[in-house]
Amino acid sequence: MSLYFLFFPCCFFLLLFFQRTFPNCIIHHLTTQSFVFKIAELDLQKLTLHFFFCHSFLFLFRSTENHKPFTMGKEKTHINIVVIGHVDSGKSTSTGHLIYKCGGIDKRTIEKFEKEAQEMGKGSFKYAWVLDKLKAERERGITIDIALWKFETSKFYVTIIDAPGHRDFIKNMITGTSQADCAVLIVAAGTGEFEAGISKDGQTREHALLAYTLGVKQLIVGINKMDSIKFAEERYNEIVTEVSNYIKKIGYDPKTVAFVPISGWHGDNMLEASENMPWFKGWTIERKEGNASGKTLIEALDAISPPKRPTDKPLRLPLQDVYETKTFTAQVIVLNHPGQISNGYAPVLDCHTAHIACKFQDIKEKCDRRSGKKLEDAPKFVKSGDAAIVELLPTKPMCVEAFSDYPPLGRFAVRDMRQTVAVGVIKAVDKSAKDAKADGKDKKAAAPAKAAKK
Known part of the structure; x- marks a missing residue:
């Protein structure tokens, strides 16, 4: 394309040079009678501008045919x-x-x-x-x-x-x-x-x-x-x-x-x-x-695959200081514990940024760790290799959610004796304590309003 852009102006000015420098040469006599080279009588500056703009326009026009339009790069x-x-x-x-x-x-x-x-x-x-x-x-x-x-x-x-x-x-x-x-x-x-x-x-x-x-x-x-x-x-x-x-x-x-x-x-x-x-x-x-x-x-x-962010869901943030929560039910798998775990066991539970002791308040059932099928109701204890549905009571305020709703707030590790003894996922959270107080106040406030309407 660049050669095409330069070829015709160079040929023209070369002939023009010979015509004006050697007026008696054969090139002069051959070209002065030609209509094309009658333009030699025009102003050289105008001719230069004419060829520059014409060929520039043609060059740009042909370039746009072969190239896609410029677009901004996608943000990383x-x-x-x-x-x-x-x-x-x-x-x-x-x-x-x-x-x-x-x-x-x-x-x-x-x-x-x-x-x-x-x-x-x-x-x-x-x-x-x-x-x-x-x-x-x-x-x-x-x-x-x-x-x-x-x-x-x-x-x-x-x-x-x-x-x-x-x-x-x-x-x-x-x-x-x-x-x-x-x-x-x-x-x-x-x-x-x-x-x-x-x-x-x-x-x-x-x-x-x-x-x-x-x-x-x-x-x-x-x-x-x-x-x-x-x-x-x-x-x-x-x-x-x-x-x-x-x-x-x-x-x-x-x-x-x-x-x-x-x-x-x-x-x-x-x-x-x-x-x-x-x-x-x-x-x-x-x-x-x-x-x-x-x-x-x-x-x-x-080569990492970027995870899909749940931006369409309500915002949840892990906090270090949270309001009090009651109990929650979780499926726990015991990995490595030297003894037997029974009701009242209170290890440290690590969930997101929280590291809080939680009491095994009620071991509801023992289940198969692969299929989740119930094996025994209300077992007296569980040991290494067992899986169980357990009701846990945090000893301090703790913010958790069911794993099915918010996975980052619903998975945890159980640590004791400076090692991880169990892992688990939260099945359900009992929020009745705080909700009950709020519902009670709402009902009391609603009663006078209904009476006034009557």
């Missing part, structure tokens, strides 16, 4: 991601390095953190300090409270939540996980480190279980510290097999989970495929919406 979707895993698995370092690589924090700030960390003898914590801001966190080298940070990928606006891995701060991890659309489970590949996390008392198991219980149905597994095992393929395959077997037991389908070998400190497989792991051919996930594949952690994040 927002997603929430929580980073979970065993203590010292490298969650904060991996998250901080990812934020840095995605442009969420500048190089000068990282250099400042590096200098301050070296002064405290913790030079390897420069990326972790992006999120660990409390003095106690930096001194102890562990995450205590959840930390949030925003950055952008090619597909999403991301709010990433760094959750603590230490057992003592599990309630903070639960608060962060309850807000997430996808969880990134960081697993340390180091010899002994992985085994400690995946053991019965390790937080790798419990964090994965809590994530699924709290409704986080999408999972990415980052196998971290690959540099500490010299990027060994055999160790990677061993960890993938072990983690796959466990997450399958709690409800995740390993085929829908991306396993990415990374080094949170060095940045391997974060944004670019690592040259240290040529054996890694990439991850592949299968799901109803369509399969996805890639090699890096950022590609795994971009």
Whole structure:
């Protein structure tokens, strides 16, 4: 198109040049008698403008025939991601390095953190300090409270939540996980480190279980510290097999989970495929919406399926301080309890942001954990492996809803002895206490009004 735009003006002005420069040449005699070149007698400036506008208009007209009209790009979707895993698995370092690589924090700030960390003898914590801001966190080298940070990928606006891995701060991890659309489970590949996390008392198991219980149905597994095992393929395959077997037991389908070998400190497989792991051919996930594949952690994040937000339903917000509620009925599955659970048992119940002791007021029935079929009425106790319909009484004000109406406010974990002993969903909420008072006042107020009408 650009050649077409220039060809005719160039030919014309070339002939015009010869005609005026060499008036006695053959070109002059051949062209002066021609009608076309009679325009040589016109003003050169007018001719230039004439050809410029004519050919520009033609160029633009033809361009619009072959190109679609310009449209504004669609705004990116927002997603929430929580980073979970065993203590010292490298969650904060991996998250901080990812934020840095995605442009969420500048190089000068990282250099400042590096200098301050070296002064405290913790030079390897420069990326972790992006999120660990409390003095106690930096001194102890562990995450205590959840930390949030925003950055952008090619597909999403991301709010990433760094959750603590230490057992003592599990309630903070639960608060962060309850807000997430996808969880990134960081697993340390180091010899002994992985085994400690995946053991019965390790937080790798419990964090994965809590994530699924709290409704986080999408999972990415980052196998971290690959540099500490010299990027060994055999160790990677061993960890993938072990983690796959466990997450399958709690409800995740390993085929829908991306396993990415990374080094949170060095940045391997974060944004670019690592040259240290040529054996890694990439991850592949299968799901109803369509399969996805890639090699890096950022590609795994971009492969997340954004959840459908229930924007057509009334707004519900989890609160830390709520008005009093009476009882609620829930289906509870006992996972791991050393003894028998009977009426009067009062463990801590974790639901959204609430961590409140709830009394097992009445074990109504024992049921089949798969089909839900009733097995026994009013059992004296339940034990590990049993499922039951239980009436629960919160010891403090608590805001809950039936799982069928509002899933985020209707699922919970039961914790006792510093471990998750049961999980459950709320079937019905008894709001009669507050409603009864309100109804009573309304009826009393309505009675004089009816009498006045009569």
